[in-house]
Amino acid sequence: MQKETIFQKLQRSIDNLQIGDTEKQKLRNGISRLKSQKTNLLITGATGSGKSSTINALFGADAAKVGTGVDPETMEIQKYELDNLVLWDSPGLGDGKEKDQIHAKGIIKKLNELDKDRRPLIDLVLVIVDGGSRDLGTSYELINQVIIPNLGEEAQERIIVAINQADIAMKGQHWDHEANQPKPKLIGFLEDKVRSVKERIKEATGVDVDPIYYCAGYKEYDEKQKPWNLSKLLFLIVKRTPPEKRLSYMDNISADREMWKDDDGLKDYKKEVQRSFQEVATHVAKNTAAGAAAGAALGSVVPVIGTTIGAAVGATIGFVAGLFGL
Known part of the structure; x- marks a missing residue:
């Protein structure tokens, strides 16, 4: 079975968010931009x-x-x-x-x-x-x-x-x-x-x-x-x-x-690596509402880095949203 990629995880996380279809599509477009890089x-x-x-x-x-x-x-x-x-x-x-x-x-x-x-x-x-x-x-x-x-x-x-x-x-x-x-x-x-x-x-x-x-x-x-x-x-x-x-x-x-x-x-370099990944949320969507949703979606999948490099740091929606000053 092929391993699920970070972009697939993000797409799945966005699908599960309790937000409108318009906002979801904005996030999907943002993820598509990231995936093209x-x-x-x-x-x-x-x-x-x-x-x-x-x-x-x-x-x-x-x-x-x-x-x-x-x-x-x-x-x-x-x-x-x-x-x-x-x-x-x-x-x-x-x-x-x-x-x-x-x-x-x-x-x-x-x-x-x-x-x-x-x-x-x-x-x-x-x-x-x-x-x-x-x-x-x-x-x-x-x-x-x-x-x-x-x-x-x-x-x-x-x-x-x-x-x-x-x-x-x-x-x-x-x-x-x-x-x-x-x-x-x-x-x-x-x-x-x-x-x-x-x-x-x-x-x-x-x-x-x-x-x-x-x-x-x-x-x-x-x-x-x-x-x-x-x-x-x-x-x-x-x-x-x-x-x-x-x-x-x-x-x-x-x-x-x-x-x-x-x-x-x-x-704590492992935690700092996580922070660097979480900062990506600001590039998924530029407006505040979509930005918060991007933070939520990213916050739900970024903890996988914890299992990868041994960091026991949980990324929460509140923490990621804090990156936007919300």
Whole structure:
């Protein structure tokens, strides 16, 4: 039996609302607009930074198996189409000057591609940096010379810099394997790296970027490292995506609770992800009455994200309607 999509759930929820047919049709039209949207996420980074492990951790171990092949127009960028979510996985840089130039041209071409409405095709770029490497020259070249100059005036909002492999940033030292989190000395080291990366990018481009650090996790033979701070990364991805396109993620987030279990605890990222999805209600209908109904419909289905990423947060009609100031 085929799994019911978020858009089908919303349609069913709207059908059950106690409102007039005219208002219901407005909501159906709003959902149809959302369903027609495609979210395009470009994932890039230096060779060995952990792009594939990050994709699989965020979107499930089978994410990379549904790719529709190499895009010949953008020099070997892999396209993974997951319903309304399209992932573009660019080849890693750092395998030689000639190859890097070819890959950089492919990335630039993709960043300058427009959709049917003449807007940039790529909504968001996720740059993954190898936290275990001291030499980040390739990453800086990629960010400062290739990506940011081709993101336009909204560069700050359209790029996320994420430092992966936090667990081996100090050669595997100062990581609490039992609690699956960095010890204070490692946290200090990672915070210094964040400041350094931020300053280097600002100095070269004038753009303020706030990098985060995380661990995508891995399984190799008898060794296993669980993810850490992945929920923070997901929160940033969803929040930086245009609201009308955010629902594209809901059907594709990994259902493995272990992916979302451990994070830095600075914020309830799972709850914030839910809030970001609930904000979509404002884009379903613009007038107050339909807006409240949209909030009710969305509020009845958004809690499924709780079972997906382990958040025990119930979305109520009152809470969602509060987003409209009602």
